[in-house]
Every structure is written in structure tokens, then in C-alpha cells.
Amino acid sequence: MDVVGRIISQGELLSRNAESDIYLSRYLGRDVIVKKRVRKPYRDPALDTRLRILRTYREANILYQSYKNGIPVPRLYFANLKLTAIVYSFIQGITLSSYLLENPPDNSIPYLREMGRVIGRLHSIEVVHGDPHPANFIISEDRLFVIDFGLAFISSSIKDQVYDLDVVYRSLYSLIPRYANSYFDAFLNGYQETYYNSDEAIKLHSKVARMGRYHERG
Amino acid sequence: MIVLGIESTAHTFGVGIIDDRLNILSDVRIRYNPPKGMGMEPFQTAEYHSRYAVDVVKRALEESGLSVGALDAVAYSRGPGLGPCLRIGATIARALALKHNIPLYPVHHAIGHIELVRSMFNLSNPLVVLVSGGHTTITAFRDGRWRSYGETLDITVGNLLDVFAREAGLDFPGGPVIERLASKGVRYIELPYNIKGSNFQFSGLLTRAVQLLNEGRYSIEDLSYSLQETAFSIIVEAAERALASLKDDIDSIAVTGGVASNNTLHNKLVEMAGLHGLRVYRLEKKWNSDNGIQIAIVGLRMLEHGIQGVKPEEAYILQRWRFDEVDIPWM
Numbered sequence A: 001m002d003v004v005g006r007i008i009s010q011g012e013l014l015s016r017n018a019e020s021d022i023y024l025s026r027y028l029g030r031d032v033i034v035k036k037r038v039r040k041p042y043r044d045p046a047l048d049t050r051l052r053i054l055r056t057y058r059e060a061n062i063l064y065q066s067y068k069n070g071i072p073v074p075r076l077y078f079a080n081l082k083l084t085a086i087v088y089s090f091i092q093g094i095t096l097s098s099y100l101l102e103n104p105p106d107n108s109i110p111y112l113r114e115m116g117r118v119i120g121r122l123h124s125i126e127v128v129h130g131d132p133h134p135a136n137f138i139i140s141e142d143r144l145f146v147i148d149f150g151l152a153f154i155s156s157s158i159k160d161q162v163y164d165l166d167v168v169y170r171s172l173y174s175l176i177p178r179y180a181n182s183y184f185d186a187f188l189n190g191y192q193e194t195y196y197n198s199d200e201a202i203k204l205h206s207k208v209a210r211m212g213r214y215h216e217r218g
Numbered sequence B: 001m002i003v004l005g006i007e008s009t010a011h012t013f014g015v016g017i018i019d020d021r022l023n024i025l026s027d028v029r030i031r032y033n034p035p036k037g038m039g040m041e042p043f044q045t046a047e048y049h050s051r052y053a054v055d056v057v058k059r060a061l062e063e064s065g066l067s068v069g070a071l072d073a074v075a076y077s078r079g080p081g082l083g084p085c086l087r088i089g090a091t092i093a094r095a096l097a098l099k100h101n102i103p104l105y106p107v108h109h110a111i112g113h114i115e116l117v118r119s120m121f122n123l124s125n126p127l128v129v130l131v132s133g134g135h136t137t138i139t140a141f142r143d144g145r146w147r148s149y150g151e152t153l154d155i156t157v158g159n160l161l162d163v164f165a166r167e168a169g170l171d172f173p174g175g176p177v178i179e180r181l182a183s184k185g186v187r188y189i190e191l192p193y194n195i196k197g198s199n200f201q202f203s204g205l206l207t208r209a210v211q212l213l214n215e216g217r218y219s220i221e222d223l224s225y226s227l228q229e230t231a232f233s234i235i236v237e238a239a240e241r242a243l244a245s246l247k248d249d250i251d252s253i254a255v256t257g258g259v260a261s262n263n264t265l266h267n268k269l270v271e272m273a274g275l276h277g278l279r280v281y282r283l284e285k286k287w288n289s290d291n292g293i294q295i296a297i298v299g300l301r302m303l304e305h306g307i308q309g310v311k312p313e314e315a316y317i318l319q320r321w322r323f324d325e326v327d328i329p330w331m
């Protein structure tokens, strides 16, 4: 058995998620996470295999690029495309989404600003996250880590970056409708601190913010 | 309590009558089918509806065996939809309410689809997959409204199927024709799969599918199969992501709207739901596509809840109107 297979077999299943099984295991004396993308019975096998391999590859590649650039992401140890699994460091903490649900705005705002800084730094290195929902951020000893790069891709297009902003806005809106606007403003403040082209992205976002909100019938 | 509902957002003009025990007393509809190879043209569609509208109302009353005097309220589809069609429904509803002095309720068409499936199965906290010509949205009820947990950012799945079918010279509506062809497909052809966070897009998929169609390298059966596989997998994946983000609050999955009649989509949802120990609820085919009962049932909820109707002179329409802007006080 190869090393990833061994790490999986020595680990314990932590959770089953929308697209993956998450195991907690050990590697070189450290706690590691194994994220294994599992087959979905509802998809055509050819399509299913293609998606799992592509996303595993992208996630590994972008985790590595981000880590190298000093962005707070888990450290990648292994990727195995055959098993569609990656091994990376365990981040001890709670997700930003549960934090936001349990804390008043005064406590939450600093983390939203930090979330904006993190996304701004990703955009600076031409990474679009693809799913920057608060559940994909982990608060650990006052640092904010970003995870789940399965839908991420490399792009310097403002339009793609605007999608990230839109996902943030919509996810805040569905998580905590009451504070969505002020939380999004805090996010944008942080975003402006770290991304040189943020003004253009923000401008385009407010223009297309209604994108998908109204459909013409055809 | 007895409510008459008028549906008139697009291709269908329908009148339905329902009572407060959810007995369907009548359901009459006509449907405009555009000439082969053409899309739906708003004025032609409205012209068709206007010719039969009064007759449809009469037939619905006849079928129920009731006189207009027996009605406690009238509901009409305020939107979203084609302006000229919406105006016909609104005008007739206004006239009925005025003449018989009963409350007049404006209804959001999509809320009608959702409320109908929810009520008929008595679901308490469903994740609703609304798939039609006008909508493609994953929604759940939170804080007084149906909120979107994933939706198309460009065209709807009904649009995708209908436009592809039109390009292929197939009949309108395209959905059922493509379903039949797809069942004979054997090979998955790679097509764009666009998920953006919890939302998704179909226009890249449509463009590529039409391009491959015109290249003529693949059979229409394989293309139909691959188109359905891709689009439906996207929807089911989005639904699964929505479930994950809503955690354990959801106790069932409902699917509605015209495309809900598709068995491939239904089976995929059932498989996904099975992974999470949930059941999928779907109404009989005719209740998935547009009808007057879906409007009547929302009117009934409003009446039961003591909501004031609108004044006839305020019975306007809204061509564009999001369902998550509508307050739902009766749930």
C-alpha cells in the first residue's frame, strides 16, 4: 500500500461532507487531515471520475501555491490522484460560520475583515477560491485559515474574482440575513487592504450584484 | 373556504379552485405552443390566452359545480412572467373580485409551485428543488421567507433543454423529448460543468452542446444523455451542498416545476437523498407544470391567515420578482 493509503487506514473518519470523507490521522508525529473525494452514485461514472480527479488536482496544486506564498492554508503533504485523496495539516479550531452564528457583531467584525484580507491575498496571486463560504474558514488561535480549494482555479480575470465576492455576499446573506450588509462591508475593508485591484473588483461586483437575482423568461 | 386561482405567467393559462381541506374542485388549463422552431413570443402568447381566458374561468366554475358567489377569494399570479400574459390574469381576477366583492390576492408563481408540493405532502422542513422554465433554485424556509441556497447565475435548466431542443430541430417543450432521446444514449461526452460556490451556470454548457451538435460527430441520443447528465448532476450536487450547509434542519427533499417530471433527475435526487437518509417528494406530473391550483393554494393560505387582499386598482403585476422577497407569514 502506498503512503496515502496507509495514512488513511491509520486514521479515523471525522465527517462525511458534500463531496468528501474527512479523516484525522498521523504523519511524522503530526496530526493530519485526509480529504478523500468519494464517488457519487448519482453521477455518470465517467463524469464522476473526471470531476474528482480534477478537483483533487486543483486543490493540491492551489494549496501548495498558496502555502508557498505565505497565505494561511493547511500545509500539503501528499496528493494521490488515483485515490482522489490529499493529505494536509490539521488545523485545530472552529469554523468561521459557527463562530458568526454564536457571536455578536462586535466580535465577528474583525474576523470578517481578516476573511477579506485572506481573499485579497489569494486574488493577488491570481487564485480564485470558488467557494469562499464562512464554513470554509477555520479560526485557530486567532489566525484565520482558509480551506476547501476544490472549486478553486488560477485566474487573473476580474470577472472571476467578482464571483468570489458574490459567493461571500450570498453566503453571509443566507447565514445571517440581519447583519449580512455590515459584515460584507467589513469583509470588503479587509479585501481592500491586501488586494491592489480591489476597487475595480468591488465596483464590478456592485454592478452585477443583482446577477442571477432576476431572470428574464425566455 | 373556497379560493379560485388564476395562473397566467407564460405558456399556460390555468384556473383552479381549491377548498380549505385541499380538495381540488377544478383545474382547467390551456397551453400556447409556439410554431415549430420558434420561441415563445409574449404578445402572441397573450393573444392566445385572451381568446380563451373567460371560457377557461367558466369551465373551471362549471367543473366545480359552484357559482361565483361561493368563492371566498380570488388569487392571481402577479409574476414573474411575461407582461402581456400576466396582465390578462390580473385583469380577470380584478373583475371577479370587484364584481363579487371578495378579497383579491397577488401570488408569486414560484411560491405557488413550492406551497403546492409542501402542502400536499404536509412537509415541515423540506429542501425544495425548483426546476422549471423560469426558475432553477435550491430553496429552504428560514426566517419568514423561502431563501435561495443555490441557483443558476444565468439561464434556467428548462431554458437549457428547450433551446438545445430547438437548435436540434426537436419539438417544444424540449424537456420531455430530450428525456426520451437520452434514455437511448450510451456514452458520456465531456461537457462544461460549472459550479460557483453554491450556485451554478448553464450557458457554457448550452454553447458547447450546440457546437457539438452542429459538428455532427455525436449522435443526438448521446448528446441528450450527456446534456442531462451534466445539468442534473450540477443541480443534485448543488442540492447536496445546500443540505450540508443547512446541516440537520432539513427533514425531506421536494422537487417541483416542469423539469421535476424528468425521471432521470428524480432518480438522481433519490440517490443523493438516500446518502443522507432523506426521502424525495414529487407530485404527479400534471402538478409540476404551471396550473391554477398552485396560485389558489397560496391565496388560500393568505385568506386563512387573515391577510388583507389588495384593492382591485392596486392589483398590478411584476414581470421580475424574486421569490425570496416574499414574506410568508403562514408557516
Ligand SMILES: Nc1ncnc2c1ncn2[C@@H]1O[C@H](COP(=O)(O)OP(=O)(O)OP(=O)(O)O)[C@@H](O)[C@H]1O
Residues within 6 Å of the ligand: A015, A017, A018, A019, A020, A021, A022, A033, A035, A074, A088, A089, A090, A091, A092, A095, A135, A136, A138, A147, A148, A149, A150, B241, B244
Ligand atoms: N485542515 C483541516 N483542519 C481541520 N479541519 C478540517 C481541515 N480540512 C477540513 N476540515 C473539516 O472538514 C470539513 C470539510 O472540509 P472541506 O470543506 O474541505 O470538504 P468538502 O467536501 O468540500 O465539504 P463541503 O462540501 O461541505 O464544503 C470542514 O468544514 C472542516 O470542518
Ligand SMILES: Nc1ncnc2c1ncn2[C@@H]1O[C@H](COP(=O)(O)OP(=O)(O)OP(=O)(O)O)[C@@H](O)[C@H]1O
Residues within 6 Å of the ligand: B009, B010, B011, B109, B110, B131, B132, B133, B134, B135, B157, B158, B159, B161, B162, B173, B174, B175, B176, B179, B257, B258, B259, B260, B261, B262, B263, B288, B289, B290
Ligand atoms: N420530462 C421532462 N424532462 C425535462 N424537462 C421537462 C420535462 N417536462 C417538462 N419539462 C420542462 O419544463 C419546463 C416548463 O415548466 P413549467 O411549466 O413549470 O415552467 P415555466 O412556466 O416555463 O416556468 P416557471 O414555472 O418557473 O414559471 C420546460 O422547459 C420543459 O421543457
Ligand SMILES: [Mg+2]
Residues within 6 Å of the ligand: A135, A136, A148
Ligand atoms: Mg467545504
